[in-house]
Amino acid sequence: MTDDSSATRSAPVRGQDAALVALLVSTMAPRWRILALALIILLATAALNAAPPALMQQAIDGPIARGDADGLWIIAALYGAVALAMFALQYVYTLLLQIAGQRALADLRMRLFEHITRQDQGFFGRMPTGDLVTRLTSDVDTINALLSSSVVTILVESVTLLVIVGVMLVVNWRLALLSLAVLPVLALVTRFFRQRIRRSSTGERTALARASAFLSERIAGMTVIQLFGAQRASAAEFDGYNMAYRQALLGLRRQSALFLASQEILSSVGLALVLYGGGQGVLAGWATLGMLVAFVQYTERAFQPILRLGEQYNTVQIALGAAERIYAMLQTAPAVVAPPVPVTLPRVRGAIELRHVSFSYVPEEPVLRDVSLRIPAGQNVAIVGATGAGKSSLVALLARFYDPQQGQVLLDGVDIRRLDLSALRRVVAVVPQDPICLSGTIAHNIRLFRDDISDVDVRRAAELANAASFIERLPGGYEFEVLPGGANLSVGQRQLLALARALALSPEGVLALDEATSSIDSATERLIQQALERILRTRTSVVIAHRLSTIRNADRILVLHRGKIVEDGDHETLLMRGGFYARLHRHQFAMH
Amino acid sequence: MKHSGIRFLLPYMAPYRRHLIVGTIYALISAAASAFSPALLGRAIDDVLAGIRADQLMWYAVGLVTLAATLAVFRYLLRMLTGQIAVGVSYRMSQDLFDRVLLFDQAAIQSYGVGELLSRASNDFIYIWRFYSAGFQMSMHALFLLTIGTGLMALTSPLLAILVVVLLFASLGAQVVLGRVLERAFDKVQQRMAHLSAFAQEHLSAMRMLAAYAQERPMAAAFQRRNDDYVRSNLDFALRSAAIAPLPGLVVRLAAALVLGVGGALVIDGTISVGQYVQFIVYLGLLSAAAQQLSQAYERLQQGSAAAGRIGEVLRRRPRIADAPDAITQMSSGDICFESVGVRASGDGPWIVRGINLRVPASATLGVVGATGAGKSTLLSLVGRVRDPDEGRITVGGVDIRSIRLDTLRRYVAYVPQEPLLFSMSVRDNITLGLTRAPDELVHRAASAARLTNDLAQLPQGLATIVGERGATLSGGQKQRTAIARALVRDPAILLLDDTLSSVDTQTAAEIMRELAAAREGRTVLIVSQRMAAVRDADQIIVLHDGRIVEQGDHQSLLALNGRYAAMYRRELRQAEEAEESHE
Structure with a gap:
């Protein structure tokens, strides 16, 4: 549901509007030559709007009055030529504006997309993906509509109004004043109705949003409605929303129908004034018949800009709302940025060190408290602890998804904030708990967008991850098309694929793995365990462990409790110590 | 586009027959008022030329305003009248649509998808509204205006009238034909937009993984390609539309040039007067606007009829799970029997479960376990008739549940999905959903049995607290316990729990199970669970594997069997540290 951005947009702050204008200007500026040319052509076209009635006046007062048929045809030909010229000119300026505008908006969209992808993980936690997509698609398109339609309409109609009023005053100021007398009244009436229509339309959209929200919830939950026999109550409730929406719709229609009716009457009053005054002018000799006819048409043409300019108000407000949201997003600076001059690690060994690391997502709610830790290259570490103990956060810090508020994380003795982000993430592979699949082939899911990874490497990674056997059984093998979200793969297959991906994209260095808790079939589970054992032999690893076998195989177990490492040692040592780990271990068997 | 939609609209329009007749009269009056004003203007000009008196000129001015006022009043009436028809028809129709969806079984809803049904129930009605409000209203007015206007022109000068009409229809035809070209280009724009948007949606939601592998830059390049595709299609559309959209206007202007010449020549000939000449020129503007309205109205009528077709298709659809005409309204307790039951994934897809033969004695508890996708939920959903088996039957007390009225069955059976x-x-x-009167005492008892009472104390307004959309303001466990309370408040004879306690911590789950056992007197309970702990106390446990019952018995005998159940049970013990974790 598109909410009414015009209504929700706060009263414009001057400074903010200036910033928005700056955004629009900076988007369009690189194409100012095309735009300037388009503008000149556009103004010329608008000025031509005054020509047809003038030509008609010439025809009536000149050749027709004189009975000069040849002269008449010249004017008729001129009239046709003006029509063709306006058509051609309009096409040319639209062409120019579209080329400049569309390219500029593509640039804006790209700039926004790159900006979003540079954000840290905290940003993605805060912003729903749907909002980001709306920014990239409909918000950018709304600005497009503003530039290609509203701005053009506003310019064309304003110029037309000015030119027509000017021409009328020059041709016959008395007739001009008569025919323009209605315009201020029309402007006032327009204002009056615009406000009422805006209010009604807000009410209509709210009612529609309520009805749709109701329907969406009830249709999605239809089984429950039926199982519990709530059909009649739901129908009655829908009746309320349905009726409210239809009434709101009718209310909106009443406002716009009244507005149209008053326009029709006012326009006829203008016409009647011209006829009465102009007729007297013709009789008295201060106007000609041609003028009278031309002014009938000028009056009608002068009405249009006032109506159409009023229509633009909403579009402009909505577009400014969209621009404001895009601007706000472009102002969001990522919390995690690569250093301007990064240190390069010649060859990664995989030694990790945390020095007095404290970290929190929300101030005052520390997730990790003063953690210091040294993991030599090649060591396999299992982290255990309760939900919320800080296990995932610790892993996230290793790949610099976040920066700690205090302390440092070092890789091979270098603070990871001094390394290039991409380089760091190539040597610290993080395999999330919930394996993510993209739509596309199996091969694409393994190598992602890294086209430099050969098919051979993709296969090798799949074999190493024990994923090759299931992939080869799929129709098409590595070319098998995975549905969005991996819907046509089982959970276990997705986990194998995620492992293969980690090996292909980050063949050496640190492997940080969040072991899945979800139940998968035992055969796949064994495959994963085997693959892990094989892989971990050669790499430094940090595994958030949920399975006893993983914990037992680890060189070292870290027990996290409320953001602190409370125990550190191997399985036997920790069991003997009789502390937290021993309790944890004992308790699970005591329970059953 | 199909026109078949109209036949779905006709029955809804029946109550508005009188509205339609009155509306036609309104349209006739307003169109006539509009059509006579250029004639009046022409007469005025001729009189001016003839040297009319100033006070007589006044009457022409008054006449013009009177005609315009008549037009305004009757058009207003027509607009409101068509608005009323539109509101009445779409109100009735959307109510019928929702009533129909209330009868749909899960398969019917899934065959459309929730999004599609929602779109038919909301977006399509926008087109229905326009069908009447704009399409009907505009086409009536424009048609009458064109007819009367042409008639009046023909009275003055048949030659000029034919010229004007031919040119107008040429422009109208061009508009319709070229409109199709534009439509195709626009489809492409929307398709490209959908690609772009899907790409952004998928990749931004996987951003953590993509960032973990430093994919930002190559991914941006892939986005750029889609962005370029979109912009190119957009530009293509814009350029076509820049050429096509102003064409009708151009034709009218060229026609005006022709009328200017031909008409002027006729004035010079003395065939027509200057006033009549002006009248033609004014008509040209008026009628070209009417022609444009007619082409817009045509589009609205077409879109509306297509929308009506989509809505009608839903209205006509009969759900597969429905009451037989001779369905019985009585149900007695008794054993639940599955007799050679088989269910397919879809039409002639693979079998989800097959060959299920099972007797659950009245007041007994059955536990159903097995791997994800083994068919546990499917089996359970059959008893509540969320779906029907493709072969075999299910009986309660010896009666096939398909011969029982749905509302009777569902009062008897409570299913917690x-x-x-x-x-x-x-x-x-939420708890008393579907019950007309539920005493507070019953609600409190159900809440307490579902271990919800403590949570209620924490909610701002207790039972009266409004939960967010889909219960968003409650925790997973609170939601599940509310759903259990919903089932318990009805005191059902048969209770179906589909892995209902997965988000509830182990201890509370155990409490709820005890509570269910205590209140179970005479109640048959079927429990599907991922956790063996939840079913170990059941009278009977079945293990499903690949859609078949592979093991059956109580906890002890299944452990002794040392098969799948025993293996799963042992694995659960091994994985208990997870449970331990969620305990903290």
Whole structure:
């Protein structure tokens, strides 16, 4: 549901509007030559709007009055030529504006997309993906509509109004004043109705949003409605929303129908004034018949800009709302940025060190408290602890998804904030708990967008991850098309694929793995365990462990409790110590 | 586009026959008022030329305003009248649509998808509204205006009238034909937009993984390609539309040039007067606007009829799970029997479960376990007739449940699905869903049995607290317990729990199970669970594997069997540290 951005947009702050204008200007500026040319052509076209009635006046007062048929045809030909010229000119300026505008908006969209992808993980936690997509698609398109339609309409109609009023005053100021007398009244009436229509339309959209929200919830939950026999109550409730929406719709229609009716009457009053005054002018000799006819048409043409300019108000407000949201997003600076001059690690060994690391997502709610830790290259570490103990956060810090508020994380003795982000993430592979699949082939899911990874490497990674056997059984093998979200793969297959991906994209260095808790079939589970054992032999690893076998195989177990490492040692040592780990271990068997 | 939609609209229009007749009269009056004003203007000009008196000129001015006022009043009436028809028809029709969806079984809803049904129930009605409000209203007015205007022109000068009409229809035809070209280009724009948007949606939601592998830059390049595709199609559309959209206007202007010449020549000849000449020129503007309205109205009528077709298709659809005409309204307790039951994934897809033969004695508890996708939920959903088996039958007390009226069966059977579906209303209303009167005492007892009482104390307004959309303001465990309370408040004879306690911590789950056992006197309970702990006390446990029952018995005998159940049970013990974790 598109909410009414015009209504929700706060009263414009001057400074903010200036910033928005700056955004629009900076988007369009690189194409100012095309735009300037388009503008000149556009103004010329608008000025031509005054020509047809003038030509008609010439025809009536000149050749027709004189009975000069040849002269008449010249004017008729001129009239046709003006029509063709306006058509051609309009096409040319639209062409120019579209080329400049569309390219500029593509640039804006790209700039926004790159900006979003540079954000840290905290940003993605805060912003729903749907909002980001709306920014990239409909918000950018709304600005497009503003530039290609509203701005053009506003310019064309304003110029037309000015030119027509000017021409009328020059041709016959008395007739001009008569025919323009209605315009201020029309402007006032327009204002009056615009406000009422805006209010009604807000009410209509709210009612529609309520009805749709109701329907969406009830249709999605239809089984429950039926199982519990709530059909009649739901129908009655829908009746309320349905009726409210239809009434709101009718209310909106009443406002716009009244507005149209008053326009029709006012326009006829203008016409009647011209006829009465102009007729007297013709009789008295201060106007000609041609003028009278031309002014009938000028009056009608002068009405249009006032109506159409009023229509633009909403579009402009909505577009400014969209621009404001895009601007706000472009102002969001990522919390995690690569250093301007990064240190390069010649060859990664995989030694990790945390020095007095404290970290929190929300101030005052520390997730990790003063953690210091040294993991030599090649060591396999299992982290255990309760939900919320800080296990995932610790892993996230290793790949610099976040920066700690205090302390440092070092890789091979270098603070990871001094390394290039991409380089760091190539040597610290993080395999999330919930394996993510993209739509596309199996091969694409393994190598992602890294086209430099050969098919051979993709296969090798799949074999190493024990994923090759299931992939080869799929129709098409590595070319098998995975549905969005991996819907046509089982959970276990997705986990194998995620492992293969980690090996292909980050063949050496640190492997940080969040072991899945979800139940998968035992055969796949064994495959994963085997693959892990094989892989971990050669790499430094940090595994958030949920399975006893993983914990037992680890060189070292870290027990996290409320953001602190409370125990550190191997399985036997920790069991003997009789502390937290021993309790944890004992308790699970005591329970059953 | 199909026109078949109209036949779905006709029955809805029947109550508005008188509105339609009155509307036609309104349209006739307003169109006539509009059509006579250029004639009046022409007469005025001729009189001016003839040297009319100033006070007589006044009457022409008054006449013009009177005609315009008549037009305004009757057009207003027509607009409101068509608005009323539109509102009445779409109100009735959307109510019928929702009533129909209320009868749909899960398969019917899934065959459309929730999004599609929602779009038919909301977006399509926008087109229905326009069908009447714009399409009907505009086409009536424009048609009458064109007819009367042409007639009046023909009275003055048949030659000029033919010229004007031919040119207008040429422009109208061009508009319709070229409109199709534009439509195709626009389809492409929307398709490209959908690609772009899907790409952004998928990749931004996987951003953590993509960032973990430093994919930002190559991914941006892939986005750029889609962005370029979109912009190119957009530009293509814009350029076509820049050429096509102003064409009708150009034709009218060229026609005006022709009328200017031909008409002027006729004035010079003395065939027509200057006033009549002006009259033609004014008509040209008026009628070209009417022609444009007619082409817009045509589009609205077409879109509306297509929308009506889509809505009608839903209205006509009969759900597969429905009451037989001779369905019985009585149900007695008794054993639940599955007799050679088989269910397919879809039409002639693979079997989800097959060959299920099973007797659950009245007041007994059955536990159903097995791997994900083994068919556990499917089996359970059959008893509540969320779906029907493709072969075999299910009986309660010897009666095939398909011969029992759905509302009777569902009063008797309470089914708590896997996902605890809550609606945005109060917790109390969520619990008493579908009950007309539920005493507070019953609600409190159900809440307490579902271990919800403590949570209620924490909610701002207790039972009266409005939960967010789909229960968003409650925790997973609270949602599940509310869903259980919803089932318990009805005191059902048969209770179906589909892995209902997965988000509830082990201890509370155990308490709820004890509570269910205590209140179970005479109640048959079927429990599907991922956790063996939840079913170990059941009288009977079945293990499903690949859609078949592979093991059956009570906890002890299945352990002794040392098969799948025993293996799963042992694995659960091994994985207990997970449970330990969620304990903290």
